Amino acid sequence: MTVTRHSEVRADAAPDGSAPPAIELVGVRKTYRARGADVTAVRGLDLAIAQGEFFSLLGPSGCGKTTTMRLVAGFEAPTAGAIRLQGRDVTGVPADRRDVNMVFQSYALFPHMNVFENVAFGPRRRGAARREIADRVGAMLELVDLTGRERRRPAELSGGQQQRVALARALVNRPRALLLDEPLGALDLKLRQAMQVELKRIQREVGVTFVHVTHDQGEALTMSDRIAVMNEGRIEQLGTPREVYEHPATRFTAGFIGTSNLLSGEVAEVTADRAVLRYGPAGRISVPLRSGLTVAAGERLELTVRPEKIGIGPDAPDGDALCRVRGTVTEVVYQGTSTSYSVATATGADVVAFLQNATSADEIAVRGDAVWLSWDPRHSYAIGAAT
Amino acid sequence: MTGAPARTGPRVLRVYTLALIAWLVLPIAVMVLFGFNDTRSRQNFRWEGFTLKWYTHLFDKADLTTAVLNSLTIALFSTAISTVLGTLAGLALGRYRFRGRGAATLLLLMAIACPELVMGASLLSMFVTFGLPRGYPTVLAAHVMFSVAFVAVTVRARAAGLDPSVDEAARDLGAGPWTRFRLVTLPMLRPGVAAGALLAFVLSIDDVVITGFTGGATVTFPLWIYGSTRTGTPPQVNVMGTLIFMVGIVIAVVLARRAARRR
Numbered sequence: 001m002t003v004t005r006h007s008e009v010r011a012d013a014a015p016d017g018s019a020p021p022a023i024e025l026v027g028v029r030k031t032y033r034a035r036g037a038d039v040t041a042v043r044g045l046d047l048a049i050a051q052g053e054f055f056s057l058l059g060p061s062g063c064g065k066t067t068t069m070r071l072v073a074g075f076e077a078p079t080a081g082a083i084r085l086q087g088r089d090v091t092g093v094p095a096d097r098r099d100v101n102m103v104f105q106s107y108a109l110f111p112h113m114n115v116f117e118n119v120a121f122g123p124r125r126r127g128a129a130r131r132e133i134a135d136r137v138g139a140m141l142e143l144v145d146l147t148g149r150e151r152r153r154p155a156e157l158s159g160g161q162q163q164r165v166a167l168a169r170a171l172v173n174r175p176r177a178l179l180l181d182e183p184l185g186a187l188d189l190k191l192r193q194a195m196q197v198e199l200k201r202i203q204r205e206v207g208v209t210f211v212h213v214t215h216d217q218g219e220a221l222t223m224s225d226r227i228a229v230m231n232e233g234r235i236e237q238l239g240t241p242r243e244v245y246e247h248p249a250t251r252f253t254a255g256f257i258g259t260s261n262l263l264s265g266e267v268a269e270v271t272a273d274r275a276v277l278r279y280g281p282a283g284r285i286s287v288p289l290r291s292g293l294t295v296a297a298g299e300r301l302e303l304t305v306r307p308e309k310i311g312i313g314p315d316a317p318d319g320d321a322l323c324r325v326r327g328t329v330t331e332v333v334y335q336g337t338s339t340s341y342s343v344a345t346a347t348g349a350d351v352v353a354f355l356q357n358a359t360s361a362d363e364i365a366v367r368g369d370a371v372w373l374s375w376d377p378r379h380s381y382a383i384g385a386a387t
Numbered sequence: 388m389t390g391a392p393a394r395t396g397p398r399v400l401r402v403y404t405l406a407l408i409a410w411l412v413l414p415i416a417v418m419v420l421f422g423f424n425d426t427r428s429r430q431n432f433r434w435e436g437f438t439l440k441w442y443t444h445l446f447d448k449a450d451l452t453t454a455v456l457n458s459l460t461i462a463l464f465s466t467a468i469s470t471v472l473g474t475l476a477g478l479a480l481g482r483y484r485f486r487g488r489g490a491a492t493l494l495l496l497m498a499i500a501c502p503e504l505v506m507g508a509s510l511l512s513m514f515v516t517f518g519l520p521r522g523y524p525t526v527l528a529a530h531v532m533f534s535v536a537f538v539a540v541t542v543r544a545r546a547a548g549l550d551p552s553v554d555e556a557a558r559d560l561g562a563g564p565w566t567r568f569r570l571v572t573l574p575m576l577r578p579g580v581a582a583g584a585l586l587a588f589v590l591s592i593d594d595v596v597i598t599g600f601t602g603g604a605t606v607t608f609p610l611w612i613y614g615s616t617r618t619g620t621p622p623q624v625n626v627m628g629t630l631i632f633m634v635g636i637v638i639a640v641v642l643a644r645r646a647a648r649r650r
Binding site: 073075101105 | 552553556558559562566575577
């Protein structure tokens with residue numbers, strides 16, 4: 001699986017002299033005591049984030065992603081495990097003496113200070129010289145495109161500008177890693193999209209490791225080099241956006257990232273590298289078997305297919321090359337760039353297919369039509385035995 | 388017809404507003420005016436002509452001057468002490484959750500809700516029980532005691548409304564606890580602290596009841612006036628009152644101006 005492959009590469013990298021990971025979590029666990037009961041927010045996390053990486057912790061609220069970030073920042077101490085920054089153990093080092101900085105969801109700017117004083121706060125605490133502070137703050141404000149706003153108070157700035165001040169205030173300290181807690185959550189859609197591009201640009205320019213916490217899968221896919229999908233205090237899957245999207249390793253990941261069709265059927269035959277499932281009277285789904293997954297004929301297997309991989313048509317596809325499922329259209333939703341078709345299949349499961357509106361022609365099918373769904377077997381992705 | 392109520396409404400509102408302002412200002416205007424009254428009797432109730440002599444002879448009555456000085460110094464000291472203590476208490480109650488927080492809040496509210504007579508009498512009996520001589524220090528202690536609660540309550544409200552991540556941001560940027568308090572928390576609490584301090588000053592400078600119980604031979608401005616009503620209140624009292632009122636007005640205007648500019 002991709003997860004192990006990645007961590008092996010990073011682990012191998014350190015001993016032969018190359019840079020250790022920017023951030024390393026080893027068996028990190030965090031248990032809170034709330035209202036007389038122990039609540040485990042993070043259960044045994046092992047994670048290595050490479051130098052200069054844009055890394056996202058993605059998950060629903062309560063999955064432990066924010067706690068993980070606060071552990072790295074030093075606001076919380078882990079119940080067990082170790083945290084290393086560039087190979088150095090910082091587990092007991094408090095937040096004010098840890099070389100990581102954070103951009104808060106609420107920005108947390110100092111309301112009584114102007115933009116310059118906000119950004120200069122960190123360097124001043126470290127006793128930098130006046131001239132140096134002025135130079136560094138100036139350079140940072142230029143980076144985030146706020147030159148000329150030095151004397152403004154945070155309340156006089158727009159949400160996007162406040163966000164950029166928060167970014168400059170953190171980056172000016174040249175942290176070993178920058179932690180971003182839902183940084184774009186408070187912005188409206190247009191501004192959020194612009195800031196996604198902006199954040200990527202800034203990260204490329206400064207080359208600092210970014211650890212980004214979000215519940216927005218679109219945002220994580222757009223910006224990240226790698227994503228850790230978290231659920232209930234554990235990492236469900238870790239990989240590049242493409243890996244996580246195309247090959248969701250668990251049912252949770254499949255459901256959380258994008259739209260997924262979860263299908264299950266009885267295995268009819270197994271060859272060296274694939275299984276063929278029967279699906280309803282006429283349906284046939286072929287699925288590649290990744291290493292580590294063994295099935296036998298007669299067992300039930302669960303798999304996912306992304307809606308945009310599925311074609312739709314009135315006739316059965318030719319030959320045995322394609323996966324095929326028969327069903328009845330229950331819903332057609334026009335969405336501008338694409339049209340979404342919901343199809344009720346023989347086994348009862350609803351399959352959703354997205355078709356690009358490449359031409360302005362009418363819908364391929366309407367409600368009530370009997371249709372064939374088809375897709376390339378490469379896009380079937382086996383998750384495991386069906387329950 | 389349809390326009391009539393719309394026109395009557397604002398007119399009624401205007402008359403009502405003016406009446407209300409007059410109701411509030413008139414007693415003060417009378418006080419200021421009779422500071423200029425050229426009265427010859429011991430009473431200062433009838434207008435007998437304009438004079439500035441009470442302003443030039445302001446300090447003629449030595450015991451009155453002492454009383455005013457007592458009032459001012461007690462008010463300043465008790466404001467300073469209760470602002471420091473009240474701010475710390477308010478910050479703790481507003482920001483942190485700890486054992487005894489509810490009890491501490493209740494105690495503060497009790498100090499505010501307690502009738503002055505009850506508090507004055509109980510303070511007196513406590514001082515007597517402990518054999519403490521009544522005087523300036525006991526008055527000051529009593530004033531600090533009731534002012535702290537007001538400061539703590541106003542600061543607590545402000546502290547509870549602060550975004551806790553601002554303090555974390557300062558910590559993240561390398562600021563230790565004392566630096567965070569000085570550079571971040573205190574400036575953000577300032578409006579609450581200022582309001583509390585103002586309240587403390589005002590409560591102290593015109594307190595009669597508690598001061599009367601705990602003062603012993605120490606006389607403050609309000610107590611002196613209270614005592615003088617039997618024999619006749621000299622116009623100097625009006626002048627002192629006018630001056631104190633003016634200072635209050637100036638402070639209030641300055642604070643309001645600064646608050647407006649900050650916004």
